[in-house]
Amino acid sequence: MRFRTTILFSILCAITLLTACNSCQDKLTRTADDDYNDSLALVYKPGKEHQKIDDFVERLHRKRQFNGNVLVARKGKIIYQRAIGWADYLHRDSLKINSVFQLASVTKPITATAILMLVEQGKLKLDQDVKEFFPDFPYDGINIRLLLTHRSGMMNYVYFTDDIWKDKMKPMSNSDVMKLIAQHKPAPYAKPDRVFHYNNSNYMVLAAIIEKVSGKTFAEFVKEHIFDPAGMKNTKVYSTTVYEKIPVDVVGHDRVWRRSVVQNFLDGPTGDKGVYSTIHDLHLFDLALKKGRLLQKESLDSAYAAHNPIKSGHFSYGYGWRTFEGKNQKVVYHTGWWHGFRHIYVRDLKKDITIVLLGNLTNGSLLQLDELYQMLGVPVIRRNAYDSNGKYTGSANNGEED
Numbered sequence: 001m002r003f004r005t006t007i008l009f010s011i012l013c014a015i016t017l018l019t020a021c022n023s024c025q026d027k028l029t030r031t032a033d034d035d036y037n038d039s040l041a042l043v044y045k046p047g048k049e050h051q052k053i054d055d056f057v058e059r060l061h062r063k064r065q066f067n068g069n070v071l072v073a074r075k076g077k078i079i080y081q082r083a084i085g086w087a088d089y090l091h092r093d094s095l096k097i098n099s100v101f102q103l104a105s106v107t108k109p110i111t112a113t114a115i116l117m118l119v120e121q122g123k124l125k126l127d128q129d130v131k132e133f134f135p136d137f138p139y140d141g142i143n144i145r146l147l148l149t150h151r152s153g154m155m156n157y158v159y160f161t162d163d164i165w166k167d168k169m170k171p172m173s174n175s176d177v178m179k180l181i182a183q184h185k186p187a188p189y190a191k192p193d194r195v196f197h198y199n200n201s202n203y204m205v206l207a208a209i210i211e212k213v214s215g216k217t218f219a220e221f222v223k224e225h226i227f228d229p230a231g232m233k234n235t236k237v238y239s240t241t242v243y244e245k246i247p248v249d250v251v252g253h254d255r256v257w258r259r260s261v262v263q264n265f266l267d268g269p270t271g272d273k274g275v276y277s278t279i280h281d282l283h284l285f286d287l288a289l290k291k292g293r294l295l296q297k298e299s300l301d302s303a304y305a306a307h308n309p310i311k312s313g314h315f316s317y318g319y320g321w322r323t324f325e326g327k328n329q330k331v332v333y334h335t336g337w338w339h340g341f342r343h344i345y346v347r348d349l350k351k352d353i354t355i356v357l358l359g360n361l362t363n364g365s366l367l368q369l370d371e372l373y374q375m376l377g378v379p380v381i382r383r384n385a386y387d388s389n390g391k392y393t394g395s396a397n398n399g400e401e402d
Contacts, residue, residue: 030228035231038231038284041078041283047077049072054082056371060368060369061085064363066359067359068083068085068095068101068360069279069356069358070084071354072356073353073354074354074376076290076352081280082097087249088250088251089253098234098278099250099278100248100278101276101341102238102248102275103273103275104402105402107273107336108272110226111203111218111271113303114210114221114225115148118213120296120299126148127144130142130147130209133213138182139188141192147205148206148307149307149318150198150308153189153190153193153194153197154202155189156189157181158266164184165265168264171239171241171265172265173269174204175208176269178208196308198402203272210271218237219270223236226288226294229293230285232284235275237274240267246263248276250360252338252340252360255362261340263339267339273336282354286347303320303332304318304321304323304332304349307319312384313388313389314379322335330349331378331379331381333381336402337362340361340362343356344366346378346381348378351376353378370394
């Protein structure tokens with residue numbers, strides 16, 4: 001009798017373990033239903049605001065020289081999309097609705113998602129020191145949480161390496177930058193956890209940690225754990241350490257003369273930038289996060305929380321997301337600006353509205369979106385639009401965001 005009981009207990013344990021493993025696998029494996037639902041999500045169904053939005057985008061293009069792709073979605077459905085302008089001004093190639101853009105700092109929410117995945121898997125802890133992964137790292141007291149929130153106080157490697165990396169034709173990798181930091185020990189901007197100081201070094205280091213812990217390249221990890229589960233079939237990580245020429249048709253352009261911006265050694269490091277994607281795939285990323293395909297609710301809540309002092313009454317920074325909070329308002333977003341590309345990716349979590357503008361002409365057109373936000377009933381995501389008490393003033397924006 002005891003022998004039978006033992007066997008029965010063993011069988012039940014095996015079934016429970018198998019079920020749990022299958023459940024974990026289901027979260028990472030796309031199903032036919034996922035593909036079907038995502039295909040439906042990409043169907044363009046113009047909303048009642050279509051003409052008003054289109055009129056605004058047309059004015060933004062004609063008067064403010066916006067050049068790029070636009071998508072607006074409500075409750076998971078695309079209500080507006082448009083490609084407007086040149087993919088390559090020199091060759092007069094027009095943008096297409098599925099054109100692939102260098103996301104610049106819109107890469108950072110993806111890097112943060114990857115870090116939080118490793119935390120959920122028990123492979124990382126937010127309070128782990130960088131030195132646990134890179135013993136030669138020259139700074140004390142910098143942990144993963146401080147990197148995520150831009151409170152590490154590190155210098156920006158983009159400027160630090162410019163004089164050191166002599167062969168500008170040879171691309172740098174994240175590993176190269178980590179070695180240069182260990183060797184030259186550049187002076188930090190501030191002490192750890194003293195002040196919010198946004199810079200690319202934080203997310204370059206996070207990508208290096210992802211590679212160290214996972215045993216995969218950053219490109220491999222995010223493809224397997226984010227892009228594939230989310231159905232982001234047109235999204236990839238491109239680094240000049242792997243590709244002599246980045247294989248996309250959209251060229252970044254200078255803000256004044258519309259000259260193309262040449263890729264260089266700084267297009268090697270990834271994590272702070274380096275993801276290339278489309279307006280549709282960013283819509284799918286938004287849906288995957290909302291549906292819990294990528295992270296648990298607790299992780300998402302922590303990512304969307306304000307981990308820095310509130311500025312202008314509403315603005316802060318979480319884990320990979322800029323945040324805006326007001327009365328019954330919760331918006332997470334990120335901007336991007338790199339080598340001729342300039343973007344904004346906005347997710348209104350309360351009203352379930354997603355706004356994506358990907359541009360390849362770096363001017364101030366994306367600082368002129370108040371009318372669009374108000375048209376959609378979304379808070380105006382522009383720093384200088386508010387006074388110190390958080391009241392909307394509508395004043396012109398003189399500040400810049402990356």
